[in-house]
Amino acid sequence: MTVAGVSSEASAHVASLKPPHFVLEDIVRPNILSLQPYRCARDDYQDGILLDANENSLGHALPAGSSIPHQDRVDHTATPINGAGPSDALNLHRYPDPSLYGIKSRLASMRNLPGEDHVFLGVGSDEILDLIQRIVAAPGKDAIAICPPTYGMYSVCAAVNDVAVVKVPLRVEDGDFSLQVDQLIETLREHPNVKIVFLCSPGNPTGTLLSLRDVRRILDEPSYKGLVVVDEAYIDFAEEEIRMGVRGKEPVSAVELVKEYKNLLVTQTLSKAYGLAGIRLGIAYSQPALIQLMNNTKAPYNISVPxxxxxxLALSDAGLKKMRENVRTLISSRNWLVENLATIPGTGDILGGNDANFVLVQILDAPKTSGGKPDNARAGMLYKRMAEERALVVRNRSSDLGCLGCLRITVGTEEENERCIELMRQLLVKGEWS
Structure with missing residues (x-):
């Protein structure tokens, strides 16, 4: 059975890709494969007198003085009613046009992919992570594989979808946090019900990039018939380091492998490097058949007009320039944070690869020079007192595998970073506020 909505040309191209042992239709739940997608009113027509979608033809209910972003294409029929509201340049009383300002084609072009049929948009990456489990993993029967310490939503989505979780830890010795590829492959051979392997690169909370060579090994493993999902929420920081010349020129994003492999899905987001966490825009890159299945299964109009x-705007040339400037500033601030954390008695090693916009630092029970060891209790004290008594909030990750005594500190503004160092120094050196 072919996937509804995928052209014969696209299907033929996907069939020619690696690996030969992978057949998408064999792992998709039959009810999803046979699903006839809901056709939205805007799938057919986007312009004219639109009396087809039961929208409110009188316009929005935003109060006078509200601000709506300007756009080039304005529906001049969408004027305020008796001056009751602002001019609606975005046509907010209409359902979204599926073209979505061309952002899919823009993303495909930025990633050197053939076209927008390789791109899916979700309500943050979390919608994508949940959706792919619903498409592939049968409740009460199938499983996913994760490599802790890692992003917690993989397991949350699995619990919601009644899917089992198989764990193959990262190599945690000395804060390495690399994949144990041989162990992962062996585990996949032992658990044929695993339909998706979730890999986080750079990792959260580890901040460590995974090797594309390791990802290839899993994609090429003939005994594994499922999907590999690489979650790259923080990838823009490592890619900017390539442009800065402080990292080698080898590709770091698994999107490079989408051109070769049909059993790969890569997720990214505008929440981190682009600073748009509040708009909830997640991105998935894969071959057209899997992208079409996701489009067939998602809720209608999942991406809002705003x-x-x-x-x-963020993906325009000016937006990309601004994003890269901000990322370079954050990388410089991250380096400053690492250097200054090392000067505080009571802090230990910075774990992981520092390939994202945060650092994972050990909190010790005594100064490092005195043989201090990572201490969960002291890390918890520092976390709680800074948050509750000085309104500076970091993340306590000391309960995560391989993260004994660790706090995860997001890189802030210059002033925020200085304040964090100041408060940590006060508590760890004096045990009280200055």
């Missing part, structure tokens, strides 16, 4: 409009 989200699409703001995304289009």
């Amino acid at each position: 989200t699409a409009h703001l995304s289009s």
